[in-house]
Each structure stands twice: as C-alpha cells, then as structure tokens.
Amino acid sequence: MTVDINPTTVLELLPARPRVLALGEPTHGADVLLEVRNDLFRQLVEQEGYRTIAIESDCLLGLVVDDYVTSGAGTLDEAMRRGFSHGLGGSAANRDLVRWMRAHNEGRPAPERVHFAGFDAPTEISHAPSPRQALTALHAYLTARVDPGLLPCTADCLDRLLGADERWADTAAMWDPAKSVGRTPEARELRVLADDLVALLDAQAPELAAQDGWDRARLHGRTATGLLRYHFWMAEPSPSRMAWLLSVRASMMAADLLALAGPVLAFAHNAHLQRHRSTIRMGEAPAEWWSAGALVEAALGEGYAVLATALGTLRDQGVETPPPNTIEGRLYALPSDRFLVDPRSLSDLEPRVSPWFGYAPVDPAHLTGIDGIVFVRDA
Known part of the structure; x- marks a missing residue:
C-alpha cells in the first residue's frame, strides 16, 4: 500500500x-x-x-x-x-x-x-501593489530594443498615470471597493497601454525570443496586465468581486x-x-x-x-x-x-x-x- x-x-x-x-x-x-x-x-x-x-x-x-x-x-x-x-x-x-x-x-x-x-x-491577502515595477520593466526592455516610434507611450507618461504607489497598495481597498483606484481614468488608460506593450513584445518575438531577457520581459508583461486586472476587480461593488479576485490570482499563477x-x-x-x-x-x-x-x-x-x-x-x-x-x-x-x-x-x-x-x-x-x-x- x-x-x-x-x-x-x-x-x-x-x-x-x-x-x-x-x-x-x-x-x-x-x-x-x-x-x-x-x-x-x-x-x-x-x-x-x-x-x-x-x-x-x-x-x-x-x-x-x-x-x-x-x-x-x-x-x-x-x-x-x-x-x-x-x-x-x-x-x-x-x-x-x-x-x-x-x-x-x-x-x-x-x-x-x-x-x-x-x-x-x-x-x-491585505492588499495588491502598484503595477509600477512590472510595467516600467517591460517598457524599459522594449525601449532598448524596438523602434521608438512603435512604443505606445513614454516612461514619463507611465509615471504620471501610475501616480503614488501608496494609492494602489491601500489596505482599505481590499474590503471597500470604493477605496480602490482600479477603475479610475488613469488605471483604465494603463490597462490599454499595458495590453499594447505586451502586444508589441509578442510582435517582436522572431527577433527577441532568442535573446537574453525575453522570458523576464514576458513575465513582466503578464504581471503588469494581471495586476491591473486585479485592481480593476478590487473596485467591483457586486457579489462577484471576490470570485473575480481569486480567479485572477489563479490565472496569473497558472x-x-x-x-x-x-x-x-x-x-x-x-x-x-x-x-x-x-x-x-x-x-x-x-x-x-x-x-x-x-x-x-x-x-x-x-x-x-x-x-x-x-x-x-x-x-x-x-x-x-x-x-x-x-x-x-x-x-x-x-x-x-x-x-x-x-x-x-x-x-x-x-x-x-x-x-x-x-x-x-x-x-x-x-x-x-x-x-x-x-x-x-x-x-
């Protein structure tokens, strides 16, 4: 046995x-x-x-x-x-x-x-951090490797939209959707920009995939979009909020x-x-x-x-x-x-x-x- x-x-x-x-x-x-x-x-x-x-x-x-x-x-x-x-x-x-x-x-x-x-x-369990680390790392990786004209935003633009990291990590937002910044105009714009940065990364795969840093850039892309999605659902006032948060975390882990x-x-x-x-x-x-x-x-x-x-x-x-x-x-x-x-x-x-x-x-x-x-x- x-x-x-x-x-x-x-x-x-x-x-x-x-x-x-x-x-x-x-x-x-x-x-x-x-x-x-x-x-x-x-x-x-x-x-x-x-x-x-x-x-x-x-x-x-x-x-x-x-x-x-x-x-x-x-x-x-x-x-x-x-x-x-x-x-x-x-x-x-x-x-x-x-x-x-x-x-x-x-x-x-x-x-x-x-x-x-x-x-x-x-x-x-008490909070979710700012997506700054992942998002800026992805942007820096692309800035060093692709035509600048293809980038959907500048680093300064990201910094302005991100604002203070403390706003994102507010522990009150875990239990009070109204405290979350996940559906502010800035957060919504960041979701679009993050999606475009990941799309640009994918589009450059034939040249970049064999180079150092590719896997980490993909990790930063997944994490940035996942965190922005997580913050979006932290701002959800309906009973489906917790199921969404747990699902987003599980999807990121998978x-x-x-x-x-x-x-x-x-x-x-x-x-x-x-x-x-x-x-x-x-x-x-x-x-x-x-x-x-x-x-x-x-x-x-x-x-x-x-x-x-x-x-x-x-x-x-x-x-x-x-x-x-x-x-x-x-x-x-x-x-x-x-x-x-x-x-x-x-x-x-x-x-x-x-x-x-x-x-x-x-x-x-x-x-x-x-x-x-x-x-x-x-x-």
Whole structure:
C-alpha cells in the first residue's frame, strides 16, 4: 500500500511523464513538509533531469533568488531576505534549498543549471501593489530594443498615470471597493497601454525570443496586465468581486507555471494545485473559481500531475491524532513516518475536521483528482 517517496515511485503512479509535477502542502510554515519537498526535488534533478522548482511566492521577487542560484549574484542572505514573499525567506528549509541549488550550479554550464521561480501573483491577502515595477520593466526592455516610434507611450507618461504607489497598495481597498483606484481614468488608460506593450513584445518575438531577457520581459508583461486586472476587480461593488479576485490570482499563477520550461516541480498549498473547483466563504456569499492546478491541467492534460500532502498531527496548532475513519487517520495507523500512497487504495472515508483554520485536511471527495498522496506523520 505504501512506498518510499522518490522519483521512481512517483512516476510509476502517473499515466505519462508530466511537464508540471505539483506537490501540495496542507498548511504553510511547517519545515518538515519543505524538507520532503527538498529531498524529492534533489532526486528529480539528479535522476530525472528536472531543472526548475517553482514555489508559491511572489513571481517578481523570485528573480532575485534565481539570479543567486544560477550566477551567484548577491549573497545567500540577500536572496533569502529579498527573494521571497509571505515570510518564506525565514524558513530554514527554504534556505537549505537555495543553498543546495547554488552549490549544484557551481561550475556547471548554463543548460545544466537548476532554476528557481516564484509563481504566485505579487499580491497579499491585505492588499495588491502598484503595477509600477512590472510595467516600467517591460517598457524599459522594449525601449532598448524596438523602434521608438512603435512604443505606445513614454516612461514619463507611465509615471504620471501610475501616480503614488501608496494609492494602489491601500489596505482599505481590499474590503471597500470604493477605496480602490482600479477603475479610475488613469488605471483604465494603463490597462490599454499595458495590453499594447505586451502586444508589441509578442510582435517582436522572431527577433527577441532568442535573446537574453525575453522570458523576464514576458513575465513582466503578464504581471503588469494581471495586476491591473486585479485592481480593476478590487473596485467591483457586486457579489462577484471576490470570485473575480481569486480567479485572477489563479490565472496569473497558472500562466507563470505554463511559461516555465519543463519538467517543473511546483510546490504550493494543496488548494492551489487541486483539479476540483475551489470554494471559499468570505462574508455571506460563497465564492467559486478554478485553481491554478485546474487551469494548468486544462492546458496540459496528462502533462500535469498532482501529489497532495496529508499530515497526521500539527500539535502546536491543536491538530492532534486524526480520527481513524479519515484519510489521515487511516495513514496514521501505518508504521512509517513519511511515505507515498496510491489514492485508489483508499475508500469509505470521512472528511477530517480541522480545529485550526490554517490546516486543511485532504478531502475524500477529491481523491479522484489526486495522482498520489504524500503522507507525513507529524509536523
């Protein structure tokens, strides 16, 4: 029923070799789960030729980490401080990952180096930032490479329309649409200009795609248009507002994953990687949307595979020994601390109820959408 967690046992569960192999976690902040991820990624690199790991962290900040692991730019401390969002730079397991990637790349030719990517939108639960960084980086890239007459605006024009970054990042706008600047005349004009800048970038692909900076320019373009769309829907007063915000974030995450050259190990919360429709209740009305994983599978089919991590206990948060009739309880009764399970071997189980909002048990109703379960006994 159970096997060790390694590339061979994982790939034996799958119908085809995936371009994106997703590994989910049921909670954030437990380093033991990241240690399992690190071990699997190292083995995938050494045995299966994987070259990229993508994690649920700001896609723009992740460029700092990638520069460090691929070329040694900066220091490890700087990469951890400046290259992660959501406090992830303080994780010892994330630090071990970045240190190993840098050591692995030392002295290797560029095609053999491993890469780091963040694939989350640069948003927080409390606010969304100004699109300035992404938009001005895209404009600067094009300014240096194309006929100036093709540019739809100047850098000064962008700066004027963007205004003060604090207006965009106002935390009050997350819950009060009237506080958002996302539908001001300036924001609407920026959406058109961003779209034109991305269109210009695409139109220059035959000349630019083989040059350095192309992938990052595309990332800046996706992020700029995505953030402007996100701010537009922050200003929406109807009940559909939250569903739109969640959908925009998921779409940005999916686009970032699909842009990476495979094979890729993607690591995020189980909820972001699941194939089933996602639901959440914030306030009176529930919101539904398709997660990044569902969107990636729609594009890749069997090129997408997902492993969900199930956790037995998280005692410092009051998550004690699981009931025996749950997924976690069935697996907790087995003798090993960490192992891989074929979800088709599990049936007749009840949902586990979490006493803590920050931990989400694996839903038995979702077993048909999971390729494998990674079980960790205690965190």
